[in-house]
Amino acid sequence: MEELGHWINGRRVAGTSGRFADIWNPATGEVQAKVALASGGELDAAVADAAAAQPAWAAMNPQRRARVMMAFVQLLHRDMDTLAKTLSREHGKTLPDAKGDVQRGLEVVEFCIGAPHHLKGEFTNSAGPGIDMYSMRQPLGVAAGITPFNFPAMIPMWKMAPALVCGNAFILKPSERDPSVPLMLAELLQEAGLPDGVLQVLNGDKESVDAILDNPVIQGVGFVGSTPIAQYIYERGCASGKRVQCFGGAKNHMIIMPDADMDQAADALVGAGYGAAGERCMAISVAVPVGGETADRLIEKLVPRVEALKVGPYTSGEDVDYGPVITPMARDSIHRLVQSGLDAGAELVVDGRDFSLQGYEGGFFVGPHLFDHVTPDMEIYQKEIFGPVLSVVRAGTYEEALKLAMDHAYGNGTAIFTRDGDAARDFADRVNVGMVGINVPIPVPLAYHTFGGWKKSVFGDLNQHGADAFRFYTRTKTVTARWPSGIKEGRAFTIPVMQ
Numbered sequence: 001m002e003e004l005g006h007w008i009n010g011r012r013v014a015g016t017s018g019r020f021a022d023i024w025n026p027a028t029g030e031v032q033a034k035v036a037l038a039s040g041g042e043l044d045a046a047v048a049d050a051a052a053a054q055p056a057w058a059a060m061n062p063q064r065r066a067r068v069m070m071a072f073v074q075l076l077h078r079d080m081d082t083l084a085k086t087l088s089r090e091h092g093k094t095l096p097d098a099k100g101d102v103q104r105g106l107e108v109v110e111f112c113i114g115a116p117h118h119l120k121g122e123f124t125n126s127a128g129p130g131i132d133m134y135s136m137r138q139p140l141g142v143a144a145g146i147t148p149f150n151f152p153a154m155i156p157m158w159k160m161a162p163a164l165v166c167g168n169a170f171i172l173k174p175s176e177r178d179p180s181v182p183l184m185l186a187e188l189l190q191e192a193g194l195p196d197g198v199l200q201v202l203n204g205d206k207e208s209v210d211a212i213l214d215n216p217v218i219q220g221v222g223f224v225g226s227t228p229i230a231q232y233i234y235e236r237g238c239a240s241g242k243r244v245q246c247f248g249g250a251k252n253h254m255i256i257m258p259d260a261d262m263d264q265a266a267d268a269l270v271g272a273g274y275g276a277a278g279e280r281c282m283a284i285s286v287a288v289p290v291g292g293e294t295a296d297r298l299i300e301k302l303v304p305r306v307e308a309l310k311v312g313p314y315t316s317g318e319d320v321d322y323g324p325v326i327t328p329m330a331r332d333s334i335h336r337l338v339q340s341g342l343d344a345g346a347e348l349v350v351d352g353r354d355f356s357l358q359g360y361e362g363g364f365f366v367g368p369h370l371f372d373h374v375t376p377d378m379e380i381y382q383k384e385i386f387g388p389v390l391s392v393v394r395a396g397t398y399e400e401a402l403k404l405a406m407d408h409a410y411g412n413g414t415a416i417f418t419r420d421g422d423a424a425r426d427f428a429d430r431v432n433v434g435m436v437g438i439n440v441p442i443p444v445p446l447a448y449h450t451f452g453g454w455k456k457s458v459f460g461d462l463n464q465h466g467a468d469a470f471r472f473y474t475r476t477k478t479v480t481a482r483w484p485s486g487i488k489e490g491r492a493f494t495i496p497v498m499q
Ligand code: NAD
Pocket: 146, 147, 148, 149, 150, 151, 173, 174, 175, 176, 204, 205, 206, 209, 210, 224, 225, 226, 227, 229, 230, 247, 248, 249, 250, 280, 281, 384, 386, 412, 453, 457
């Protein structure tokens, strides 16, 4: 069986810890490979080599670092099909969705090509007599990223491209569930001209994560994953004096106003709720129709759409809406939460529990589920299910709908569907959620804006990508320089006195 190791000092190396994790093919349920889990010692050695490689990389002028990113973009386009196929085989998402995963990462790499501009700093001429003041952005040194399974191309690129282009060395600890694409990205970066040792990819679990958090050389840590782990990493990383930003889980609400185009809203909900089997931090998992009649109309439109969803393996090509979930544990957790919804009295209007796919009985497929009459006290409302399960929570008024989104512990994304500009504007202004869509169900900001939630969806202050990434991966140094008048004044024969 294939064994995946790490990427250290510009080449693939086998792990030495003797510990491994299984990598499934979620469509068939077979274990297709094993991935080495790095020990603390392996992590520390890779960090020491990265620290040795970093000063020369940081000393290279920013255009040359940007050119590495330019070449990387070309290589990502060249290898798009191979990357997407590998990604789908380990993650289970459809091929077009896997290409989207690579594409949204690639766009952040494109943004990083502008590094010479973003790293320019600030300058004040004549801040005082003969005094200039300037601020420069300098790299942190060695930074690290810990990433989740659900976007194995995009999120590693969101982390490593800005960190590297700022002149840092970077330690990537990708998800142990789907580690092949991150290793391929490291190979492409080397081909693009990245010096060896500047990027180290270590596969692993809690042991390597803890080694990152405790390693005194690592100055900054970026994390994306579930909220309990985000909070743990934030607290432990900050306690050891690092700069830390952690992005966590979500429960994204979509408000449907009575004046919304109901076909448009239903189509949007089906794509945003069930795409990628609901395994997106920006998935809509709660629909909030305003008014009983709106709710009835919405359910009428949703049911046939949800029942018609095509679930299958990525090998079926474009004719599949979503694939399997990532592990048998994820499938079982979704089934348990569906049962808890039923036990709590929610109405399961589309029941995907008995779903099975001929020829793929061992795969981790979950049929689509639609719940109506969900209430805020239910576990299915409070928890992130991370599966193809959409809950409808009926609200009597707009204020009630807004309050639901505001009172929920998570605050990653939200959306409103309406034809009324006043309602849309009020919602965007008042809601305490980081990313808002107006008639857009998945409002993922583009690379040159920033990405981040509020409340329990984030720990730390700066967002991902956009201008914030350059702030996170650099430190500001401000110089005050005074040059007393000298040689240009000519020779002086009298003793200088202070006036
Ligand atoms: P996860 O928290 O299980 O794992 C994320 C990373 O943390 C992995 O690299 C994993 O190896 C590591 N990890 C897991 N358990 C750990 C532990 N006990 N100690 C130290 N490290 C540990 O998350 P996941 O299941 O891979 O990803 C899904 C989650 O990520 C969902 O909650 C989703 O909402 C969230 N997510 C959030 C965003 C965002 O930007 N807010 C984006 C994508 C995914």
